[in-house]
Amino acid sequence: MKRVLALITLWALLLTGCGGAAAPSSDTQPGSADEPATRTVFAMDTFMDLRVWSDQGEKALDDAEATITTLDAALSVTNEESEIYALNHASGAPVLLSDDTFTLLSGALALSERFGPALELTVYPVLRAWGFTTSEYHVPTDAELAALLPQVDDSAVTLDAAAKTARLPPGAEIDLGAVAKGYAADLCAAALKARGVPAALLGMGSSTIRTIGAKPDGTPWRVAVQAPFEEGYAGVLSLGEAAVNTSGGYERFFEENGEIYWHILDPETGHPAKSGLLSATVVTEDALTGDALSTALFVKGLEDSVALWREKRDFEFVLIGDDGTLYVSEGLKDAFAPYGSWEDAPLEVIAYED
Amino acid sequence: MKTKHFLAVIALIALACLGALIVLRLRSAGVIANIYQDGTCIRSVDLSKVAAPETFTVTDKNGHENVVSVEPGRICVARANCPDQVCVHEGWVSGGTRPIVCLPAKLVIRLEDKSAAPGADAPDAVVG
Amino acid sequence: MTTKRITRDALLTAIALTIFMVEAQLPALAPVPGMKLGLANIVTVWALFTLGPLDALMILLGRILLGAVFAGQLMALIYSLAGGLLCFLVTLLLRRVLTARQIFIAGIFGAMAHNTGQLIAATLVLKSLAVWYYCPLLLLSGIVTGAFTGLAAQYLHARLAKSGSS
DSSP states (O other), X not given: OHHHHHHHHHHHHHBOOOOTTTSOGGGSOTTSSSSOEEEEEEETTEEEEEEEESTTHHHHHHHHHHHHHHHHHHHOSSOTTSHHHHHHTSTTOOEEOOHHHHHHHHHHHHHHHHHTTSOOGGGHXXXXXXXXXXXXXXXXXXXXXXXXXXXXXXXXXXXXTTTTEEEOOTTOOOOTHHHHHHHXXXXXXXXXXXXXXXXXXXXXXTTEEEEEEOOTTSSOEEEEEEOTTSSSEEEEEEESSOEEEEEEGGGSEEEETTEEEESOBOTTTSSBOOSSEEEEEEEESXXXXXXXXXXXXXXXXXXXXXXXXXXXXXXXXXXXXTTSOEEEEGGGXXXXXXXXXXXXXXXXXXXXXX | OOHHHHHHHHHHHHHHHHHHHHHHHHHTTTEEEEEEETTEEEEEEEGGGOOSOEEEEXXXXXXXXXXXXXXXXXXXXXXXXXXXXXXXXXXXXXXXXXXXXXXXXXXXXXXXXXXXXXXXXXXXXXXX | OOHHHHHXXXXXXXXXXXXXXXXXXSOOSXXXXXXXXXXXXXXXXXXXXXXXXXXHXXXXXXXXXXXXXXXXXXXXXXXXXXXXXXXXXXXXXHHTTOOXXXXXXXXXXHHHHHHHHHHHHHHXXXXXXXXXXXXXXXXXXXXXHHXXXXXXXXXXXXXXHHHTOO
């Protein structure tokens, strides 16, 4: 009786009903230019939030969702039906891959070669030893790590472009998780553009954002950069069409004996990468490169990241140091504005020339 | 002391309390928390109209349980039986673009600020 | 302490405890923890005005301790003690300035003090200031319920004084 009364009172007090703009996409006006069609997709171990401004909105979203689900099914490391699972359990035999998977794998390996040794897709067995794949965290012993580290070597993965096959040395395992969401964003962007979508905002989980076209109201897209280990934003990026990727230790971590261990590992040591950065955000044209880059910069740290950037200048970055300093590359000088309490944080613009 | 003096003090306290109640509601004006289960909005809570803290449990057919706590102006996942506890670690949320997400339960809590003028400085997306 | 006094206080404790246990069975007034009628306070207020601080305090503590034991909630003991003692203190101070026709005022301030004491306890237990969101609501409800229990104590005081028993 007590419960029932309390519940009824609460119902009256708390509920306001799922109202218009709050309702799922099917109730909104997907045809209008101001009201985007929206879709949420749970895939690739994350929550995706897709918004499309187009009269083709729902169809475009169907395409995007299908693209994501197909890719997810092919790339999952745990799904026994997946191509990557097959590759990881082939005991050294070549495995035939689908076109998308092969394209992603060869693209990712090229990036890993460029950014190595900061990015190794074959670090998966070490990640598993730390429990980051299952959330059953523990600090592995030096002996455990020493046994696993020799298998961490992306250059040992061999591809046969003619046969569309890939081969791993026995014992090695690969996980495309570090680049899958970026690649999915690029594939979705292509699918949306094929539908003639003029504007879209693709949130592929919290660490990958891909914008398409210009915002319908003519203002730039405003993409906030999460403040590490706290609520709120460190700053906001005003962007046109771009891909924004962030890697940060705060995204997934555990504490043991007062020490914080996060999920981004330095492939050379097998330990969480402590390069002096709390997060690395990169702005790129394509999300695949950006996804790989954000991880690589986080592992490399400030100096090596700047050196890499000056080599080709094919990306821009916002790095947050563990002393709370914001390092912003020259190309984002005007696009990046610190937010809230971070307006007082030290900010260093990194120039193209030293 | 006369009774009316005491009554005046009591009336003042009562007025102050009423004022505080109104301010508490206005301060968090128009923030609505929409709770989605696998993409469907199952419940909306107007955080500005929450009179008293409240807790309720969202369950799904796979046995996932998320205990959602609501207080005037803010919301959080207080407890969950998911292994990663990401939703719980998110803590209290009172505004902003970043939703609370529990992947295993496919639960998303999004805040919608009805009081904010269109074109206000709220970002379109949060990365990180 | 005379046997008569012990017996009388024990009886009053039993009455307070009974009221307390019966009230606990009633449905909650509102989904706000700590918001309740506080009928057992009638006994405390009456005892304080009629019998004096020591007897009132013993009845109060006896009721709180036994109430927690019977309800089987040790956590509730902390809240009850914090609220009860602060309420007692405030009522005790007011007793010096209030006449027999103003006892209900002690009830009102006592109820507000009780709710404030519970908030302080909750702040310490939960290590969160969030509970103070309840404060305005709890004070308002304290005014209403306190006036009710205070008036009850006042009438009880008047009737029993007239009939000559104490």
